[in-house]
Amino acid sequence: MSDQVMTIREMCDAFDVTPRTLRFYESKELLFPIRDGQKRLFTRRDRGRLKLILRGKRFGFSLEDIRQVLDLYDLGDRERTQMTRALELARDRLAEMRRQRDDLDTMIAELNEQIIEGEKALAEKNRTAA
Amino acid sequence: MSDQVMTIREMCDAFDVTPRTLRFYESKELLFPIRDGQKRLFTRRDRGRLKLILRGKRFGFSLEDIRQVLDLYDLGDRERTQMTRALELARDRLAEMRRQRDDLDTMIAELNEQIIEGEKALAEKNRTAA
DNA sequence: CGTTACGGTGACGTGCACGTCAACTTCCCT
DNA sequence: AGGGAAGTTGACGTGCACGTCACCGTAACG
Structure with missing residues (x-):
């Protein structure tokens, strides 16, 4: 227990x-x-x-941002206006998170590209050095 | 110009x-x-x-994290060891970013779920109040 | 019954990422 | 020549997210 x-x-x-x-x-x-x-x-x-x-x-x-979202996770018995407000906030957060995911995808793709380029450059360096 | x-x-x-x-x-x-x-x-x-x-x-x-990655974007003429090190670092970052994306997807799904629940609860509240 | 371990409450310190402010140059305009 | 706009370098201040430290309570153990 x-x-x-x-x-x-x-x-x-x-x-x-x-x-x-x-x-x-x-x-x-x-x-x-x-x-x-x-x-x-x-x-x-x-x-x-x-x-x-x-x-x-x-x-x-930020912790404050997180607190706002957490509150959504247990909106039990709140005022309609409070709930409506919380939902609006949550929708905003959700939209921002989706934007972030897009950005993150971009960053991942770009970094991956750079790594490949870097590997090529390194291989070239090793070839000419040999 | x-x-x-x-x-x-x-x-x-x-x-x-x-x-x-x-x-x-x-x-x-x-x-x-x-x-x-x-x-x-x-x-x-x-x-x-x-x-x-x-x-x-x-x-x-952090800015320091970012600096490390940025350096990868213009590794022109560096030592092999330096380049190798930078590539390792970049691969680590890439892996972390992929983990972050997974986490982010989870968070998006969960928050979306909560919003739907919230909307239901709000609709119910409006119904019984009417 | 002393002490060791775990937990609690202030209160002050710290690293990061800037903000803010004072005291200059430097350039441009009239 | 005077004055304003834009830019520069310190240097100190600030908000956030804790770290650290001193001191206190209390439950358990030998």
Whole structure:
């Protein structure tokens, strides 16, 4: 049953982050561990959120950006206006992510091209040097 | 002929960055504007590099990371060992970018799913409220 | 009952990527 | 010759995302 909730150390080992990071994310309202006295206990929900946070960070999203999106993932009982607003935000993010993917595809193609060129140049260098 | 080289202001307008940014990039050896006396003049090469820099930044790459890759784009006459090293680095970057694209695809799919769910919930809310 | 381990809370420090501001040149215009 | 616009070099300031350190609580172990 202890994998229902995890201690801070278990979290750190599982996600390769420091305690400081988890506490920092809590202070920024990205995670909401429950408390056993003073001690934090991270739930399944926290683990899901952390996974998304770490993914988001790999694309240069700020923690604030990520928080906005995360909120979409548990809009339970919100005001219509709040929900509408959140959806608009999410659609914007989605559009941006699609643009990013296009850019990323371009970068991958270009870098790949450059690597091939580089390999050619290297092969030539080795040939003439031999 | 003046679009062979551009002033700092023309660059700023063209790429939507500040002079400070361009000077900063030069100090980090990401750009190499030529000089007319004191004044910087940015060449076509600088423009190409800046474009790549700005794209790289959108994915959370550090300027140092970007510099390493940029160097690959003009490896003219380098030592074999240097070239080999640069190619290795580029292949690593390429692999990471492919991983990032996979992650990004996952995130796009998941966010899209959440948006659909959100839209459903919102529609339901509107129905029951009516 | 001491101490070792794990966890907590401030508070200050750090690296990155610039922003901001002061104090010059340099060129152009009238 | 005077004045403004654009550019330059320091040097210090800033926001973000944590790192680090000092100090405190407490649960467990020998």
